[in-house]
Amino acid sequence: MDLIADRGRRVTVEELNTTRLLAHARKQAHKRGFDDILIVDVDAHHYENEHYDEFLPFMENDVLRQLVTVGRSTRQRPGIVPIPTGYQDMGGRVTRYPMRSSEKTDQGQLRDVQLGHRWMDAMGVDYSCLFPTGMLNIGLHPQTEMEVELCWAYNRWLTEKVMPEAGGRFFSLLCLPFADPDAALRQVETFGGRKHVGGFMITTVRANIGVHDNAYMKVYRAMEERGLAIAFHSGVNWSDIAFKNCNRFISVHALGFTWYNIVNCTNWVINGIGERFPGLPVIWMESGLAWVPFLMQRLDHEYMLRPSEAPLLKKKPSDYMRDMYYSSQPMEIQDYDAMETTFRMINAETQLLYSSDYPHWDFDLPSTVWDLPFLSERAKHNILGGTAARLFKLAPRNEKQKANLEKFGNLAAA
């Protein structure tokens, strides 16, 4: 196929082949001995929005299901989940976007499972926490009932069709319909005990999201009781009032992914949710790391002067933030001194979880963690997979991985 750049200039490329595209990742993995280390990617994506035909039939409500399944002929079914303006593919510069549909997969096994295994094998990743792509915008849906239905259908498809076919290498934090706390609770009760489910994920690009609202306490309690984790997965929304004055996607992307997690983390901490549910692991996803020291310093500074506005707290806001987990990508590797400080401030050795975000444009390879000059061996093993193995009870896939997990106290499942 031809990729078209400026003024009709064409670059001819064969079809996309993930294994070939990531051949250098495989070389890196081999050189660093990654196959001997259990590597868990806590944030990878598939394009569920290209498989609506497979999961919309799981919707419960007859009328709403009919509304979205009949009368639309295209595979991608535009108009089901809102799509914010953006240029993730950089005008085709990130070639796997325009070429995605050209990649060949075998009949008889789900396409997303095959594609996932290809990039995991290339990178040396053993387990991936699979998240959707289009459904990350479900919080922008104007209809609460449709959000509930679509989450339900996606969660059923994922737990009943996709993950069971993946040889045990995918797990997920399922989509929580946060607009409806009662429905969210029902989905935790229904899906929380299923195989390959490590918890639930809240998409943070939403018009209304008050994570401290009393209505959600029963949802958090249900997750805590079941030993599940809660994750906040960030995103972008150029139409948000906060970003209307940004004129370039780079600005919206740089700020948006951090902004939503900054707001939610602030509300979570200041309202003492960590005191109320100390056994509920909280993970902040896909915002990079640079925002965390910023927020710790801001909140600690204000809390010292205004503790009366956060009376549930028994320690500083940053101490609660150090109890939480952070996914690593996109790691802002620009200034090693700043990074080292960030790692110290978040207790990275026990709280940081490697994530690739593959196949999205700003993915990180495991080598981004492994090659950091200031990390101890223990920290490298923990961040790349040991901590996640403990959190999600993931078993080693070979004897050397088992020995490494044991060495650093991370063997939680045999």
Added chain:
Amino acid sequence: MPEKFVARLDEFKDGERRIVFVGDNEIGVFRHQGAFYAYSNFCLHQGGPACEGLTIAKVEERLRPDKTSMGLYFSESEMHFVCPWHGMEYDMKTGECVADRRKKLKKFQVVQKGDEVYVLA
């Protein structure tokens, strides 16, 4: 320095590129406006295949004398090649990373012998 055969001249058209393998090394050879350029195929960002993506003109923002913006244009003179993993752009003529020109891909010499093209690796 050993010579590595790249292509026959008549089979290597302007606007095309070849990737040649020299042991463990990989070199991307471009033919652009009649000239040949050869660089390491390992991206300075995360090691992606730097020479295997799009070639695309530099994007410029042009200003009027009063410093108001005229908007975005493709350059008439500067061509870039783009690493397909995350979009890092390199100057075709120098191999410099255009976002930080202190960073450069290793450059290799290209020689023509009769109707054949070689890279010195």
